[in-house]
Amino acid sequence: xxxxxxxxxxxxxxxxxxxxxRIDRITPSAIAAAEMAVNLSFKLMGVxxxxxxxxxxxxxxxxIRLFARLLGPVIRxxxxxxxxxxxxxxxxxxxxxxxxxxxxxxxxxxxxxAMQELQTLNRERxxxxxxxxxxxxxxxxxxxxxxxxVIALRAAAGSVAPAEIxxxxxxxxxxxxxxxLTLDRICRRLFGARSRR
Amino acid sequence: MFxxxxxxxxxxxxxxxxxxIPLLGYLRRVRVYEAFVEGAxxxxxxxxxxMPFLVAMMVAISVFRASGALDQCVDALRPLLGWLxxxxxxxxLAVMRPLSGTGALGLTTELLHTExxxxxxxxxxxxxxxxxxxxxxxxxxxxxxxxxxxxRYSLFVGLTGDVVGFLGSVYICxxxxxx
Numbered sequence: 001x002x003x004x005x006x007x008x009x010x011x012x013x014x015x016x017x018x019x020x021x022r023i024d025r026i027t028p029s030a031i032a033a034a035e036m037a038v039n040l041s042f043k044l045m046g047v048x049x050x051x052x053x054x055x056x057x058x059x060x061x062x063x064i065r066l067f068a069r070l071l072g073p074v075i076r077x078x079x080x081x082x083x084x085x086x087x088x089x090x091x092x093x094x095x096x097x098x099x100x101x102x103x104x105x106x107x108x109x110x111x112x113x114a115m116q117e118l119q120t121l122n123r124e125r126x127x128x129x130x131x132x133x134x135x136x137x138x139x140x141x142x143x144x145x146x147x148x149x150v151i152a153l154r155a156a157a158g159s160v161a162p163a164e165i166x167x168x169x170x171x172x173x174x175x176x177x178x179x180x181l182t183l184d185r186i187c188r189r190l191f192g193a194r195s196r197r
Numbered sequence: 198m199f200x201x202x203x204x205x206x207x208x209x210x211x212x213x214x215x216x217x218i219p220l221l222g223y224l225r226r227v228r229v230y231e232a233f234v235e236g237a238x239x240x241x242x243x244x245x246x247x248m249p250f251l252v253a254m255m256v257a258i259s260v261f262r263a264s265g266a267l268d269q270c271v272d273a274l275r276p277l278l279g280w281l282x283x284x285x286x287x288x289x290l291a292v293m294r295p296l297s298g299t300g301a302l303g304l305t306t307e308l309l310h311t312e313x314x315x316x317x318x319x320x321x322x323x324x325x326x327x328x329x330x331x332x333x334x335x336x337x338x339x340x341x342x343x344x345x346x347x348x349r350y351s352l353f354v355g356l357t358g359d360v361v362g363f364l365g366s367v368y369i370c371x372x373x374x375x376x
Contacts, residue, residue, distance in 0.1 A: 002336075002346070002347075002348055002352065005352070006253065006254070006257050009257035009258060009260065009261040010256070010257045010260055010261070012261065012264075012266055013257070013260035013261035013262075013263070013264040013266050014260060014264065016264045016265060016266035016269065017260075017263070017264030017265065017266075020264065020265045022263070022264055022265055025263045025264070026260055026263065026264065028263075029259045029260055029262070029263035030256050030259065030260050032259065033252075033255045033256045033258070033259030033260070034252050034255070034256050036255060036259075037248065037251040037252040037254075037255040037256070038248060038251075038252065040251060040255075041244050041245070041247060041248040041251055042244070044244050044247075045240065045241060045244035045245075048240030048241070048243055048244045049236075049237035049238075049240035049241055049244075050237070050240070051240070052236040052237060052239050052240035052243075053232075053233035053234065053235075053236035053237035053240065054214065054215065054218050054219070054233065054236070055236055056232045056233060056235055056236025056237075056239075057218050057219055057222040057227060057229050057232045057233055057236070058218045058222070059232075060222060060227040060228075060232045061218070061221050061222035061225045061227045062225065063218060063221060063222075101210050102210075103210060103211060106211070106214075108338060109240060109243075111335070111339055112243055112247075112338065112339055112342040112343075115339050115340070115342060115343045116243075116342070116343055118343075119343040119344075119345075125344065126344060126345060126346040126347060127345065127346075127347040127349065128340060128345045128347060128348050128349050128351055132340075132345065132351070133348075133349060133350060133351040133354065135339075136335065136336060136339060136340070136348075136351045136354075136355060137351065137354045137355060137358065139330065139335050139339065140329075140330050140332040140335050140336070140354075140355035140358055140359070141328070141329065141330065141358045141362065142329070142330035144327065144328075147326070147327030147328075149302070149326075149327075150305075150323045150326050150327040153302075153305060153306055153309060153314075153323070153326075154309060154314040154319075154323055157306070157309035157310055157313075157314040157319075158313075158314060159309075159314035159315050159319075160315055161315070162314070164320075165320055165323045165324045165327060165370075166327075167373070168320070168324040168328075168366070168369045168370055168373055168374075169323075169324050169327040169328045171365070171369050172324055172325075172328040172362055172365040172366050172369050173327075173328040173362070175361055175362075175365045176328060176329065176358045176359075176361045176362040176365060177358075179357065179358060179361045180354050180355070180357065180358040180361075183354050183357055184350075184354050187349075187350040187353070187354060190350075191349060191350055
């Protein structure tokens with residue numbers, strides 16, 4: 001599926017550019033995007049190092065285990081395939097909390113950490129496990145209590161009440177999260193047999 | 198009041214974590230400096246690992262945008278979304294949201310300035326930006342970091358979440374702020 005989407009974006013883009021007489025834009029935009037991707041990885045590298053360093057301390061100090069014990073029961077409801085004492089539970093708790101707190105930059109490193117923990121449980125290294133799909137679903141809706149970026153943008157644009165959309169954001173996030181979790185459950189039932197092998 | 202609390206939380210959340218975690222670690226006799234360096238080393242390797250995945254995805258999306266194909270998708274979706282009660286100004290944002298985080302941020306900033314942050318369109322755009330995330334980016338980075346090649350049904354689930362987030366924003370804002 002990801003192969004098809006990638007080819008569609010790339011080949012579709014080039015064919016359409018040819019038809020629109022914009023073929024001259026393809027080369028510079030492809031090169032600029034490649035450079036941007038590398039810059040982005042480097043930009044990410046600093047925050048990655050910072051947060052994974054802090055998380056290592058939290059892990060050694062038993063803070064993550066504490067969080068995992070507190071919120072574990074809820075997490076296990078959503079991720080039934082992860083064993084009770086597995087470190088993935090703590091990593092998932094940290095990812096979801098960072099999302100809730102709207103810690104933008106911290107979410108990616110923590111999410112990757114959680115994925116790495118889930119990978120240790122995965123039987124087929126190149127195929128996403130059920131738990132990974134669930135975590136991805138949770139992260140792509142990204143339930144945030146305080147959407148700080150949006151509030152800042154609105155304030156900068158001169159809004160009289162920059163934070164008034166927070167209630168609406170919660171309602172919509174709740175709807176979206178409920179939908180993806182339900183859909184994830186359904187897909188797990190439909191396509192689940194493969195990863196259980 | 199609410200914006201005061203949200204400012205406070207946004208300002209304090211990260212400093213508080215940077216203060217409490219190392220301090221607690223030290224008090225619990227963790228070798229905090231060494232632990233930090235070890236974790237940071239993992240961060241370094243992971244960022245290098247996701248780079249090729251990001252290049253692949255960002256090049257494809259950028260070509261798709263520069264060719265005008267994205268605009269044509271927007272035009273093709275306009276009647277359908279109009280029928281669902283979506284204001285036409287918001288259609289480009291809806292298509293951009295799952296593909297590019299910076300693109301969606303740029304479009305929202307533009308909308309807030311042209312339509313006004315307290316207009317219905319401005320509020321819907323804000324709600325939408327706050328309640329969805331860049332599905333393609335997250336999938337690329339998270340699965341890239343651990344070498345997953347087959348995302349199975351997760352992209353479909355993520356994109357459905359974006360559709361619900363978008364239509365939900367339109368509906369809820371109509372209800373809350375009137376139309």
